[in-house]
Amino acid sequence: MAVCAAIIGKDNSPKYFTCLNPDEELGFQYKVLSSLDVIEEKLNSGNKSVSDTRELYLGMLYSLEKHKIYGYVSNTKIKFIIVIDSTNTSLRDNEIRSMFRKLHSIYADNVCNPFYIPDEPITSKSFDKSVKHIISGI
Amino acid sequence: MRSSVSYILSTTTSEPNMSHPDYEQFSHDHAALLILVKQIGSCLKTKTFNKFYERISKVNTVKITDSTGQVRNILIRYIKEHPVENNDWGDFQTHRRLLGLISLGRYDSQQELNEICRVHESLKVKYTSTLFDSRCILFGVNDEREYPSDNSSPEEESSSSSKLSVDEPVSEPKESDSKPRDKFTTPTNFKARAIFYNEADPCTDLENQLNEFINSLFWVLESKRLERSREKIERVSLLLAPFEKKDFVGLDMDSRNNKKRCNGRMTKHLGDLYLQAGLLSESLGYYHSAVETLKSVNDWLWLGAAYEGLCAASALVWYPNIQRNVSLHRNASLPEGSPKRSNSISTPMENTKRDIINMLPPDEISKRYREAIIHYSKYQNAGIIETEASFKAARISVEQNHSLQAASFLQNVVFINLTLSEQEKIQRFETLSDLYMEIGFIRKAAFCQRLAATRHVSPQNPTPNWNKCYSLILQSFPGHKISLDPTEMSTIHSPCGWPSLQIQLLQELVVASKRMGHSALATRHMTFLLQTMWQHLSSSEQKEFAIQLQSLSSQCEGAPVPLVLDTGIVIPPANLSNVPICSGFNLRSLQPHLQPRKIETFKRDLGPFLFTPIKFGTLERSSSKPQSKMDFLWVENDVCEVTLKLVNPLPFELKVSNMRLLTSGVVFESIPETVVLPSDTPTSLTLNGTPKESGELEIQGYSTHTLGVKSNCRLRCMPNFLPCYSIEVIPVLPTMEIKTSLPQSATFSSFQNFENVVTSASISLYNGESTECTITLTNNSHVPIEMLEVSIQSVLELSLQDQIFKWSQENLESQLPLMPNGTASLTLYLYSAANFLAAGYGPNELSSGVFGSSHGSSLMSMSAGPSSLPSRLNSPIYSAMGSSFHGTRRNELNSSFRSSNSGQSSMTTTGYRSPGALILPQHAASTVVEGQLQLRYSGGAGLRAGYCRSSSIFITLEMLPSLQVTNWDVLPAETSSQFYLVLDIANMTSQEMELYYTPTKHMLIEGHESCRVPVPVNRCPLSKLTKLYMDQNSGMNNRLDLDKICSDHIANLVDLRWQLLSLNTRGKATLKGITLTPNMLDIVRMSPLNWEVSVNGDFLKPQEEINCDAGDCLSVRISICNSLEKPLQHLILSIQFYQDHRNGTHNYRLETRVVIIGCAKKILPVLEPQSKAWHACNVLFLTPGQYKMDIQCSTSDALSTNQPILGPCGHSWRYIPAVDVNVHI
Structure with a gap:
């Protein structure tokens, strides 16, 4: 079960942010923002070695005392970030990977919505609902 | 990376802990000699000290030839602070020992000199366990000459070896030896070598002095190294890290395991010493064997140290040029303690790299470092060692360009649980942020900076420092994509930063600046926050921040000027253009009556089309764009207006004062306006100003003063507006x-x-x-x-x-x-x-006298009525038709119409006064x-x-109707020089009107009544008409001209004046435009023929009647004289008698009653001007009665068909009036 999920646009501006405990949102935003550095670094170095068959899932970006931050980048440089509690050992890499895939697919669905302007922050309620659904792991 | 066994292995922290981490360490510092540079005494200025420190720091590597002739490259590290506890770790890692001391002091008096010496000595005592040598640099007063201290006292144990082996001559003492010592002497217990300088001196030999000092240190070190290396490896005592002392109490020191441990530790120690002494390959060997030994005995701490030594030595080979990056310290806020020295380890070592055995390849270095850190982490008390190792490893990774690796080392730092002072924690974060910055992790760096900032003012911090907190927050801005210039923030392509974080940061910045006591800054940042983050704020936040801003600005008003901080940072102005929001900005033209116009307007040639409704909008789409150049003009010294539409987005009433226009170009005086804006209601406001010069004026925006902040809202910074409006101001004009x-x-x-x-x-x-x-x-x-x-x-x-x-x-x-x-x-x-003539009919209409005026035209003899009564009003329609056919060309159809109508006319026009109701024309209204x-x-x-x-x-x-001539006609007067103009005049007013129609005659007309007045008028003289007679060929126009001349003639002569008695208003009526029929014209104008008629030899007078008896023969003689200036041709002079029945019928059939003896007609082929012609005949009346004699002279149209119809040639003139002949029995 993740505690926080974020979708970040290709210019690194936030598109969507949610966390289970709204009071901690600001703190999570700081953490997610600083994890972008790692993503960028990984993207830069990743492109050098592997050409285009890039793995979207970046794995753990870094771990903090209480949380672990995982990243996933779409081919259009949309970044997905999930923060999980480090005490939670039940989540394995595969589960996180599938969580990202679900997130990616609902994001793609949302972009298909003609009323959504790409690159705008996502405010759709149903999107929010389904993301919450995914991160709470039901 | 951290092992969880750390808590198991380490004891509680009652042990002396190395509590002062040195975050600035590089791995190269393992090989360096540590020298403390200390400022002592209060006289020396910090600036001077720093200058000298810089100078000293440059001597950071010295080449020394050892006794075997090998050149050693000795590194030196200078520091400004060194806690004595750190010396305790000197056994563990020798580079932590303080080997040298340089103190700098300035004195003005003996007392001060003594004090400096005392402090120097006490410092020596403080570090006595490790100190090899010391120097004291003393700056005297200006007139003081430098002199050396005579007692140079190197440190106790090293004196013999180092002194002897100094291979460079000491240069300083020579010249000053001989000089007599001045008033100041060092106290006798001062046993350090003092170097005296004058403060203003260039101190040229400072570097030499330092070299000498470093040499002395080196030789002491070298001797120690030799001493250690000669020791029997079996005999060595166990070297201990400071916290380990308790651990080994009661252990069997002689066990094989322990022997090995001693051995390994000593080997590692030797490696340290060799490294410091510049013997890289040897040290690598020692480290390598130490690793093997220590691994076997599970001595994790020392194994870690051995790994670290191995890494440090290898890194020194691989990357000799790692330097402290000076640009890292661009932040003036960094603590003083950070040494700003630059390593210039520049010895090329490429050739030796491959030769050295045991050396780690670059990839291995960070792996080994990782291992070392893991081993360190097993000991809680080695936290600082671990932290420092992490930093050192990160720096190597930076050098290797492995950002992620560096990041993971740095990330590890955060986990290390240390009991540090707040200051050290802050320093840790700052160092972290610097390193993150170096690997391009700007967000992470910003995150650390913010943490450091919060540490500065955390409640645990005994000495909160808001200034540093402020500057750190400011430094973290680039990482959060905040630019202090609001224009840059607003002209974003897309919002890149994270608004909620930016808002929080800005809020913190406001608080920090407020607590700093810099309220101008607080106001500025709050304004910035409101301005740039407006769209990301909820409405309650907007309100809250607005109120905060108001309270902040009550302490210091915000003004649109850049603020310069003490650190040199310039805070650009922030202007509030969101409060109030401007939704409309229009320049107003002057009021129409004040608008300047061109005196001469040149007509532009617009082609053949004056106007086209077709707009070529599709083709000229650009023209529909709003223009920044106004198409109207303003006038110098005139008040000009700009209207704004403002919306107050805040939920409370907003007072905006001092609103002015911002202009450039010509001088413009703007009149400040104050407006109170209700919440959320668009309000229009007009800003006035006066241009004081003529020329081009640019309006760039407006300034406001609201919420205590003065803002210059420039249109170019605001969306949906043109960048500026320009308008032409013309020179002053009167009003x-x-x-x-x-x-x-x-x-x-x-x-x-x-x-x-x-x-x-x-x-x-x-x-x-x-x-x-x-x-x-x-x-x-x-x-x-x-x-x-x-x-x-x-x-x-x-x-x-x-x-x-x-x-x-x-x-x-x-x-x-x-x-x-x-x-x-x-x-x-x-x-x-x-138009006093009854209006409603065109000027060409020949409107009167058609029917009744003829005195018995031959063609109309049957219907001729009583004549000369105005008849126009009876048959307006037919008169219009008939008139056009008037003259000799009447046709039968029309005449039949006329006959029936004219009968009617005679019935109605009997009286001179007719009731007004019938007569009033329809255009009576005003x-x-x-x-x-x-x-x-x-x-x-x-x-x-x-x-x-x-x-x-x-x-x-408003023109009220007064009188109106409803009808008119002309009658021949008694004399041939005059005629009567008979007018039907209607009083259109309701008042009684007195009408003066001749100078002597007047008449009263009741309201709404009409009356008929005869006005005697002189006939139109021929002189006015000669031109017409002369020119025969102009046809129709001549006719109209004739009409006009006659009508003007009448209009000029007839003077109708009226007076309304009750209102006492008087006026004048004119008959201008009166129209006349050809018959009337004959009466109006003078006849071109002068008539002389004599009966029985007597000349007939006008109006004279002839009386005779039936059967009498009257001899009539008629003579005519042509008074025109041209000959008349084909004249027929005729005489005719008729009887007027006075009921409109003339009887011309008088064959039984009158006999004319002689010719009734005479044809005159030509009548020359002024020549006379005559005709005579006799008349015999057979029956008594009243007869009329009609004499007329006509031009024969039968003979001159080619003559113009209406010219004088096709015309007839009568002798008027017709002569009455009364025949009696």
């Missing part, structure tokens, strides 16, 4: 106030463009009445009016307009120039000009004439620039 003596009109009709109407006047006049209107012009400007043009505009016909409105331009011009505050008056004469009196005026510079202003007076003139 004029206009008043009229007449009352203002109540309403205007929609007549032309009355936009520049400044006043109005209205009056009612009876037709024919005239009055005066005085227009007073006052120059209320400071410019004389030099030009004034008056013109009238109306929809009236030009001639009529000139009749109604008259003024004297000359009189007006004589009053120019009109000085400031001067007054001129213009008299406007108003005349109610109307008419309103509207006109604009346009005054174009100019003066001063504006006139020379070709501009003027135009004001208008709207004049409403």
Whole structure:
């Protein structure tokens, strides 16, 4: 079960942010923002070695005392970030990977919505609902 | 990376802990000699100290040739602070030992000198366990000469070896030895080598002194190294880290395991010493074997240290040029303690790299470091060692360009649980952020900076420092994509930063600046927050921040000027353009009557089409764009307006004061405005200002003062506006106030463009009445009016307009120039000009006298009535038809119509007074004439620039009907020089009217009644007509001209004046435009023939009757004289008798009653001018009765068919009046 999920646009501006405990949102935003550095670094170095068959899932970006931050980048440089509690050992890499895939697919669905302007922050309620659904792991 | 066994292995922290981490360490520092540079005494300025520190720091590597002739490369590290506890770790890692001491001091007196020496000595005592040597650099007062201290005292144990082996001569003492010592001496217990300098001296030998000092240190170290390396490896005592002392109490020191441990630790220690002494490959060997030994005994801490040594030595080989990056310390906020030395380890070592055995390849270095850190982490007390190792490893990774690896080392730092002072924690974060910055992790760096900032002011911090907190937050801005310039923030392509974080940071910045006591900054940042983050704030936040801003600005008002901080950072101005929001910005043209106009307007050639409704919008899409250049003009010194539409987005009332326009270009004086904006309601506001020069004016925006902040809201920084508006300002023009003596009109009709109407006047006049209107012009400007043009505009016909409105331009011009505050008056004469002739019929209509006027035309003999009565009103329609066929060309059809109608006419026109109701023409109602009196005026510079202003007076003139000539006819008068114009005059008013129709005659007409008056008029003299007779070929026009001449003639002579007795108004009526039929014309104008008729030899007088008896023979002789100036041709002179039945019928069939003896007709082929012709015949009346003799002379159209129809040639003249002949029995 993740505690926080974020979708970040290709210019690194936030598109969507949610966390289970709204009071901690600001703190999570700081953490997610600083994890972008790692993503960028990984993207830069990743492109050098592997050409285009890039793995979207970046794995753990870094771990903090209480949380672990995982990243996933779409081919259009949309970044997905999930923060999980480090005490939670039940989540394995595969589960996180599938969580990202679900997130990616609902994001793609949302972009298909003609009323959504790409690159705008996502405010759709149903999107929010389904993301919450995914991160709470039901 | 951290192992969880750390808590198991480490004891509680009662042990002396190395509590002062040195975050600045590089792995290269393992090889360096540590020297403390200390400022002592209060006299030395910090600036001077820093200058010298810089200088000393440059000597960071020294090449020393050892006893075997090998050149050693010795690194030196200078520090400013060294806690003595750190020396305790000197056994663990020898580079932590403080080996040298340099103290700098300045003295002015002996007392101060003593004090400096005392402090130096005490420092020596403090570090006595590790110190090899010391120097004391003393700066004397200016007149003081430098002199050396005579007692140089190297440290105790090293004195013998180092002193002897100094291979470079000491240069300083020579020259100053001989000099007598001045008043100051060092105290006798001062046993350090002192170097004396004058403060102003260049101190040229400082570097040499340092070299010498480092040499002395090296030799001591070298001796220690040799001493250690000679020790029997089996005998060595166990080296201990400070916290380990307890652990080994009671252990079997002689166990094999322990022996190995001792051995390994010593090997590692030797590696350290070799490294410091510049023997890299040897040290690598020692480290390598130490690793093997220590691994086997599970001595994790020392194994870690051995790994670290191995890494450090390898890194020194691989990357000799790692340098402390000076640019890292661009932040002036960094603590003083951070040494700013630059390593210049520049010895090329490429050739040796491969030769050295045991050396780690680059990839291995970070792996080994990782291992070392893991081993360290097993001991809680080694936290600082671990932290430092992490930093060192990270720096190597940076050098290797492995950002992620560096990041993971740095990330590890955060986990290390240390009991540190707040200051050290802050330093840790700052170092972290610097390193993150170096690997390009700006967000992470910003995150650390923010953490450091919060640490500075955390409640745990005993000495909160808001200044540092402030500057750290400021430094973290780039990482959060905040630019301090609001324009950069607003001109974003897309919002890149994270708004909620940015808001929080800005809020923290506001708090920090407030706590710093810099309220101007707080206001500035709050303004910035409101301005740039507006769209990301919820409405409650907007309100909250606005209120906060208000309270902040009550301490210090915000002004749109850049703020310069002490650190040199410039905070650009922040302008509030969101409070209030401007949704409309329009420049206003001047009021129409003040708008400048070109005096001369050149007509542009627009091609053959004057106007086209087709707009080529699709082709010229660009033209529909809003233009920044205004198409109207402003005038210097005139108040000009710009209208703004403002919306207050805040939920409370907002007072915006001091609103002005921001302009560039010509000087513009803006008048401040204050407005109170209700919440969320668009409010329009007009900003006024006066341009003080002529030229191009640019309006760039407006300034506000709201919530205590002065802002310059520039349009180019605001969305949806053009960057600026420009407008042409023309030179000064006068203004004029206009008043009229007449009352203002109540309403205007929609007549032309009355936009520049400044006043109005209205009056009612009876037709024919005239009055005066005085227009007073006052120059209320400071410019004389030099030009004034008056013109009238109306929809009236030009001639009529000139009749109604008259003024004297000359009189007006004589009053120019009109000085400031001067007054001129213009008299406007108003005349109610109307067509007094019954209106409603065109001027070409031949309107009267068609039927009854003829005195018995031969063709109409049957229907001829009593004649000469106005008949027009009876048959207006038919008269129109008939008139066009009037003359000799009547056809039968028309005549039959006429006959029936003329019968009617004779019935109705019996009396001289007829009831008004029947007569009043339909155009009796009053008419309103509207006109604009346009005054174009100019003066001063504006006139020379070709501009003027135009004001208008709207004049409403109601023209009431007074009298009307409903009908007219002409009658021959008693004398041939005159005729009677008979007019039916209707009084259209309800008052009694007195009519003066000749100078002597007058008549009263009741309201709404009409009467008939005869007006004697002189006949139109031939002299007026000669031209027409001369020119025979102009046909129809001649006829019209004749008409006109005659009608003018009548109009000029007939003077009808009326007076309304009750109102005492009088007026004049004119018969202008009266139309006459050809028959009437004959009467009106003088006959071209002079008649002389004699009966029985007596000349007949006008109006004379002839009396005779039946059977009498009358001899009639007629002579005619041509008074024209041309010959008349083909004349037929005829005589005819008829009887008038006085009922409209003339009886020409008198064959049984009258006999004419002789010819009744005579043909005159030509009658020369002024020549006479005569004809005579006799007449015999057979029966008594009343007869009339009609004598006429006509041109024969039978003979001259080619003559114009209506010319004088196809015409007949009569002798009028017809002669009455009474025949008695």
